Amino acid sequence: MQIERLSSGTKVIDELLNGGAEHTVITNFYGPPGSGKTNLGLLFTLSCLKQGNVVYVDTENGFSTERFFQMGGTKEDLKRVLYENPTNFKEQARVIQKLKKLNTKLIIVDSIVSLYRLELNKDNFTEVNKELANQLATLSFIAKEKKIPVIITNQVYSVNSDEIELSGRDVVKYWSKCLVELKKVDDNRRLAILRKHRSLPEGIKAEFEITGGGIDKAKFRIF
Numbered sequence: 724m725q726i727e728r729l730s731s732g733t734k735v736i737d738e739l740l741n742g743g744a745e746h747t748v749i750t751n752f753y754g755p756p757g758s759g760k761t762n763l764g765l766l767f768t769l770s771c772l773k774q775g776n777v778v779y780v781d782t783e784n785g786f787s788t789e790r791f792f793q794m795g796g797t798k799e800d801l802k803r804v805l806y807e808n809p810t811n812f813k814e815q816a817r818v819i820q821k822l823k824k825l826n827t828k829l830i831i832v833d834s835i836v837s838l839y840r841l842e843l844n845k846d847n848f849t850e851v852n853k854e855l856a857n858q859l860a861t862l863s864f865i866a867k868e869k870k871i872p873v874i875i876t877n878q879v880y881s882v883n884s885d886e887i888e889l890s891g892r893d894v895v896k897y898w899s900k901c902l903v904e905l906k907k908v909d910d911n912r913r914l915a916i917l918r919k920h921r922s923l924p925e926g927i928k929a930e931f932e933i934t935g936g937g938i939d940k941a942k943f944r945i946f
């Protein structure tokens with residue numbers, strides 16, 4: 724049976740994901756600041772609003788209504804975005820628990836790890852990681868129960884000069900059935916690389932640009 728997918732509203736990312744983010748599982752877009760994570764969150768939100776409410780859990784005040792309108796969103800659209808803005812990791816846990824009862828066609832958590840990183844110290848590592856795993860297990864359960872996509876974004880850190888690692892490491896990788904790495908190539912150009920997928924080859928890539936209206940396929944340029 725064909726898995727249902729939610730379009731990203733942008734051709735280049737839909738092509739990479741063979742139609743979009745899969746229903747029933749967690750898709751994770753990870754990358755450095757400015758790589759396009761929040762832009763994608765907004766684009767998926769706009770794409771889904773045609774079908775119903777979207778829950779947007781914004782942990783770092785990244786949701787810009789100005790950007791939302793630039794991308795074609797209207798005031799009416801905005802009313803159907805259920806906006807949550809937790810300010811610490813415990814609040815994030817409460818928000819995620821609450822989502823079980825909400826009627827929604829898409830859940831976005833942008834990002835899953837910023838408040839986790841603030842909470843983490845050398846004494847609470849095990850406990851805080853367990854809580855992160857709990858939150859991801861809940862999101863995964865909701866995706867399955869409601870048959871909707873859950874999209875999370877993830878910060879990264881450098882391991883060495885050419886290697887990066889996801890904050891939350893194995894815990895987030897385990898629970899994300901689809902992992903897409905975003906890279907900044909230059910001021911305009913970005914690269915999306917599929918790193919994990921249940922039915923598509925790992926390593927396939929798409930070049931894109933962030934534009935006034937959203938995200939477009941990168942243009943061929945002669946320097």
Ligand SMILES: Nc1ncnc2c1ncn2[C@@H]1O[C@H](COP(=O)(O)OP(=O)(O)OP(=O)(O)O)[C@@H](O)[C@H]1O
Pocket residue numbers: 754755756757758759760761762763785790793910933934935936
């Ligand atoms: N109207 C626009 N036209 C072109 N580029 C834009 C526009 N609005 C935002 N951008 C670009 O989008 C990029 C920011 O993307 P985004 O906010 O999605 O990054 P992010 O991966 O979420 O970063 P962070 O980790 O800091 O949250 C910046 O390079 C910014 O210049």
Ligand SMILES: [Mg+2]
Pocket residue numbers: 760761762785833
């Ligand atoms: Mg962001």
